[in-house]
Amino acid sequence: MIETPETVVLLAEDGSVVGTAPKATVHTTDTPLHLAFSCHVFDEHGRVLVTRRALDKRTWPGVWTNAFCGHPAPGEDTVQAIARRAERELGLRITDVRVALPDFRYRAVDASGIVENEICPVYTARAAGELSPAADEVAEWAWIDPAELRAAVAATPFAFSPWLGWQLAAWEGDYSPSA
Template identity: 80%
Template sequence: MTDIPETVVLVADDGTPVGTAPKATVHSTETPLHLAFSCHVFDDRGRVLVTRRALAKKTWPGVWTNAFCGHPAPEEPMEDALVRRAERELGLTLTDVRVSLPDFRYRAVDASGVVENEICPVFTARAVGEPSPAADEVAEWAWVEPEQLRSAVASTPFAFSPWLGWQLAAWEGSYSAPS
């Protein structure tokens, strides 16, 4: 079986799809606006999963971030993309998937000059079991209390992905597991 190259959905400023591009070529110093998602995963104790991006990642290698992010394939329902990515990246099954920040979007430039430019709805979910991450995606992982994460991001923002800090700042109400 051969791997099918991932394709991302390019979007207009209002979120309307305008085309596709291979994921391997889309992230550069001129990254076009595209559709993505981000997911914060909680365990049954209410702790949140944080992951440290693999050192081989093209953007933000080695920084800590939320559980996982990804891109839906063209015409793939967002929840299906979340389930696919959780399994591929973390070896996790998800339950209680909910959108938390439906209108989140950001543009960020990492130290190498590579740009992330995404309309990126943010989801929460519960994990079934413990992560078993893919080494090409995740260098380390940990379950932490949500308030510990907020405190760590506030005191050492350079150790975390910029989108994680912006997502935590945008959260209305408490940052906690889906109920």
């Protein structure tokens, strides 16, 4: 099977679409604002999935983060994009996808100088099956109690992606699959 190169949706400061670009060319030291999503996956016990980014990832290699992130293709429904990415990155089917932070936006620079610059709504989902993470995406993974994750991020923020810390700080109320 031949994989089609991913394309991201470029955005103006007001969030309106201004074009598209190949994903491989977007994440640089001068990354344009683009559309993304972030997903926190919970299991039947209320635990949340954290993943450690593969060591050969271009941005933030080796850091712990939420279950997965991605980019909807031009014209793609975000919930469908989330399901597609969960399958590709984690080998996982998900259900009950809900938006938790619809207006989340961030800009961060990693140690190599690569910039993330995204309007990135944050979603929750429930795991519906077993994990089988792709080695080029995930180095390690764990299911953790949400309160323990908050404590770990607060104690050692350098071990986690900056967006995870910002998302947890922005989360109003209960950090759970029903939030």
